[in-house]
Every structure is written in structure tokens, then in C-alpha cells.
Amino acid sequence: MLELRLVQGSLLKKVLEAIRELVTDANFDCSATGFSLQAMDSSHVALVALLLRSEGFEHYRCDRNMSMGMNLQNMAKMLRCAGNDDIITIKADDGSDTVTFMFESPNQDKIADFEMKLMDIDSEHLGIPDSEYQAIVRMPSAEFLRICKDLSTIGDTVIISVTKEGVKFSTAGDIGTANIVCRQNKTVDKPEDATIIEMQEPVSLTFALRYMNSFTKASPLSDQVTISLSSELPVVVEYKIAEMGYIRFYLAPKIEEDEDMKS
């Protein structure tokens, strides 16, 4: 028996909007620790990892570990029927082939039950080792979203280059080139406006803008985004989910040699 009651139901709505474009079907894993998901995008290029810790739920009952396969489009359709102030409860009986999402309005006037069929999905859980990164950039998520969107009007890939002074996002396309530099800025009125760079050594990596734009769908979850970069590793784009966990996107850099071999 599974029963997870989340007072701030809008968080779950935002999580689904953040990943439904990237991932079609995925297993949600429930354990005593929390409610989590790890899935590749449909083209097997990017990886998304979600964690909502059990402590973040008002009520968290998970008698035994469960893996529930869901179609994320259908799940998002149902969650969109929850009001932004609704309390959401996820319920499933042991061995059942359905999951129920219950939405309660704040004044308890309106109670909705949406029951969705579960799916059998093959998946292997990748162990993601903790790594040291050459550079970690923390910046306003709205700024990162805007930059990825703007550069997409010019080119298909973004080069992210980090130095002590700041982080530079560059692209090039048929109509010209673009460079956007964000300077480190710790002395801001609101902490969520800060741009903070922790750098071991300068790094410059190239990524497909298409995926970066998908990742920024998670911006409503957090005022800040953290981008962790190393030459030998996939970039990690992380949005913290207040006091509950995170959503992390992993994407391998494009390798120059590959580009050369093509041409």
C-alpha cells in the first residue's frame, strides 16, 4: 500500500511539465527514502533524475518498494486537472495495475480522484557516481532559460565557457553569431538573483540547444539553476525542489572530433 500526501501539489504538476517533453514513459520508484525517477529521453541522449524525499510529504506511507510505470503525457493530463492550491495524494494498492491521484481543494469543497492505468516498462537504473567538476555555475533559472531560448533563434548548439570572471554562452548560425556573457555577481538584493561561479579550471564545452531548452522547462520549480561542467563528463543541469529534492538533467557534450569526422 502506497499513500503519499503532498500539501504543495503544484510541485508535482511542475515536475511533470518539466519532464513530459523529454520522457515519454518512465518508472516512478517509491521507497522509504522517497519518490524518485530516472529515465533517458526518447532519443537516449539525455538523462533525467528526479528525487522527492519522503520528509517533504505531509504523509508518506510506502509499505514496500514499488516501481510504477507511467505514461508521462497521460499523467500530466491528469495532474493538469488539479488546482494550483490543491493537495495531491498519490495512492496505489500492492499489486494493483492502477494508480490514483487525489486532488483536494484547500477548503475541502471539491475532491477529485483520477485513476490511471500503469504500464510495464523495462528500465535499468544507472548508478551516477558523485564527481568533481571543473566549474560549477549557479545563476537565476529565468536568465538561463532566456539565454537558451535567445540563442536558439540563431544556432543549434551552445558553447558554454567558464572563466573566473563569468560564464559565456555562444552560438553561430546562418544569420550570424551571438555571445552572451554573465558576470559573477554575489552582491545582489535578492539571493535568487545571484550568479556565482566556482571554478577549479577554465572549461569550454558544446551542447545541443534543443536539450538545454527542454531542461529549462523545469524553471518554475526553482529560482536558481546549477550547471556543473567538466570536459570528461556530462553536464549536470540541476533545479532544486524546495526542501524536498531535485530534478537533474545530464547531457553529454558534443565532441569536436565528431564534428570534424562528419565534415
Next chain:
Amino acid sequence: MLELRLVQGSLLKKVLEAIRELVTDANFDCSATGFSLQAMDSSHVALVALLLRSEGFEHYRCDRNMSMGMNLQNMAKMLRCAGNDDIITIKADDGSDTVTFMFESPNQDKIADFEMKLMDIDSEHLGIPDSEYQAIVRMPSAEFLRICKDLSTIGDTVIISVTKEGVKFSTAGDIGTANIVCRQNKTVDKPEDATIIEMQEPVSLTFALRYMNSFTKASPLSDQVTISLSSELPVVVEYKIAEMGYIRFYLAPKIEEDEDMKS
């Protein structure tokens, strides 16, 4: 000679937006009593009845009963050219094949005349008897709109079930099922937030969501909607138009036997 001056012209704009999706062409009937319309939707399944009583107009002159056939899309196009604060006057000469909509801005700076050709439309006026209903639900129109819209993402029909405790809206589709219960609630801060159930006996009826969604286009006209249900009768979905009249939609319930015969 007809001359009807409506200070709150936005009401007429909203009326047209409420019915233009459902009805293509219709006769507007003018008499000493008021300005009214009765029309079937284009698939002859739903009926809409509108009444704007003469007392609601600042000036109401209707020398003799007139029936004016209008294309509602064209009429809506013209009314959309009226500002939301404009005074609207409907004018027609006896025997004329046109009607004129005059829009005056509040400060009289801008005066517009839109003249539209009338049409000959065959129509018979149905007498709708006053009936006793097994259950009458009054609820916020925005809530009813939201529920119909949400359920449409899951299924094609809605079962509306009324008990003393509340009203339940249910649907089922390929991806799962949904039930939304609204409890009776008379103790609200604002009267327009109330959900009030008058029940003679429990009732449970099935309707096509497509029509219900069309009816909810009238929501801007009224904060509350009244749904009157009886097993033997079409449902009535009514939006009151402040101090002037109403717009009522009638829709026959789907009969279970029909469903069984199909399968």
C-alpha cells in the same frame, strides 16, 4: 421601428460569444416583453433559449413584434468591434432587410454604426413547459467550466450524480477514469462561491461533454450556474443575466439502452 439601447453593451457581446459556437443562424424575436432567441444547435441536439427583458434596456422601443434572422458569426464579428464600455443600440426599420448596431463610447467621442444584412430563417418556436426537477444544483460557473474542461481531457461523456451531500461528475476514457465531487457549501464569504443542492430524490444522468463545454462559454455572463436534472427531461444549464434575463441550454441525457445496443 425597433430601437433597443443597452447601456451595458458588453452583456450583448458576451451573449453572442456564449452561443455563436453552438448556433449558426437564428431568429432574434423582439416584442414588448423583450429581446429573445430560441434555437437548436446545428446538429439538432441542444437547444438554447435567451431572454433579455425590455426593463433591462435604457430605452426599449418595439412598435410591433419582429423576428430578425441573423448569422451569429457575422453578428459576433460586428459586436467584437464594440468596446467593453460602449453603449450598444440595436436599430431596425419596419420591413427593412438590415439591422444596425450602434456603438457609443462612454464619453461620446467615438460613434460606430455597423449595418448587417438579415436572413430568412425557418424556425418553429418550441413551447418549453415549466417542470419539476428531481435535483437542482447551483454552483460557481467557473467551477463548472473547469470541471467540464478537465473531464474532457479524459473522456467524452460525463455522468452527473446528485445526492444530498453533493454533486459528482464522472468520466472514463482510454487513459483511466475521473470522479470529481463538489460538496454542498452554503457558508461562504461571497455568495457567488456557494454550492447549493435542492434535491427531491437522487438522480444520475449521462451527457455528452462536448455540449457541456459549449454551454460553459456563457460563464462570463454570470458567477453562478444552475443545473436542473430529472431522469425524464433534458438537463437545463442556466446562466442568469443580471437583472435582465437568462440564457438557458437544454440537452437530452444519453440513455444507457442506446449505449448497450451499440455495443
Next chain:
Amino acid sequence: MLELRLVQGSLLKKVLEAIRELVTDANFDCSATGFSLQAMDSSHVALVALLLRSEGFEHYRCDRNMSMGMNLQNMAKMLRCAGNDDIITIKADDGSDTVTFMFESPNQDKIADFEMKLMDIDSEHLGIPDSEYQAIVRMPSAEFLRICKDLSTIGDTVIISVTKEGVKFSTAGDIGTANIVCRQNKTVDKPEDATIIEMQEPVSLTFALRYMNSFTKASPLSDQVTISLSSELPVVVEYKIAEMGYIRFYLAPKIEEDEDMKS
């Protein structure tokens, strides 16, 4: 060497949005006087003339006259990447085949460089003589936009008729006719709400609404629009750009004889 620094960068964004629908490619001319453009629309019916005087720039360096051919869609794409509060600098080296748009955020945290390829465009500069007009109408630009948009739902052309009392906009189409009269009104609370008519003699001219609608894309640049009319001359639809210059659209009236010859 060219370097033009515009503190209110949003002005340049609005200028591009105003003309990019009408003009595909055009030469921007830079001289000591200012930054200007004159171009025919792609169907060679309307003419647009833009002037941004050098005094309106915080910094204006133009060592020698330059003519820079730009694709306005591409330029608009780049300018849309500037924030509304950004300072925009236009830079070009002598003889270079590129132009650079630099966007600085107000707090200097974010600096973007967008480099665009220039084009060779043949163009001849038309001398536009100063003329006397039979009637000049000054009115709120939002009102003029609304009227052109509203009339477009009814017909394809607008007849603009000016008398001492006011200006009348008329159209006719399949579904009917429309007349909108705006009365002269000098006694308004806010000067931008005034409608002022300077008339030497009454005038009535017919124009294609399609172009008028294009011209109204400049409405965000100015609260007021000035329409100058004479029977023998193209109409001038002018939007002043605060303390910097103007954008003017010229359009020849439709001649009745032409219409008759067609039929």
C-alpha cells in the same frame, strides 16, 4: 567606424517590430545627422521612412556616411534577444561586412554581442517634398489601431473622410457596412487622448486596410498618430519617436476610376 549607443534600447526593438512585416531587406543609412532608413514595402506600394536623430543617442560616432543593408527579419530576431531595459549599441567597422548589436543589462551583469552579416541592397533614395495637406488628423494611436483592425473584419478598404466635426472611417463587405466617427476632442485629461483635426477643406480618400493595419504595428512607439491627407498625395501616417525622430508611412489612395475600370 560606427558606434551608436542607445540607452532606451527598447525603442530600436519597437522600430523593428513596426517595419519588419512591411519591409524584407533595407539599407540603414548612418550620417552625422542620424540613423535613418527609407524603403518600399515588398509589393512596392507603401513607403516607410525612419529617422533616429544623432542627439537621441547617448553616444553617437559615425566617422563617415555608411549604408548598411540588413535583412529586417534577421535583425528583428537578434533585437528580440535584448531585454526591454537593455542599452543597445550598434557597432560596425569601416568596410566590414558585418554589424554588431551589443546588449547591456541595466546592472551590467549580462552583456551580449550579436553579429549579423550585411547584405548588398540596391536602393534609390526618394526625395519626399514637404507638402501642404488638406486635412491633418491627430488621434490616439491605440484608437486608430483598433479602428483599422475592427474594419478589417468587415471589408478590405477604408474610406477616411474628414470634416470639421470629426473623422469618419468607413468600409463595406459581404456581411454589411461599418462607419466609425471620431469627434474632435481637445478637452481631455491626458493630452495623449486628444483627437485634433486641422482642416483646410473636407477630404475623403480610400485606402487598402491591409497596409493601414501594417502601419499600426508602430503604435507601441507613440501614444498619438498623425494622419495627413490630400486628394493628390499619398497619405502620411506618422508616429513620433520621443525626442529622437519619427517613423512615417506613405500610401497612395485608391482611385475610384481604377475601381470602375476593373468592374
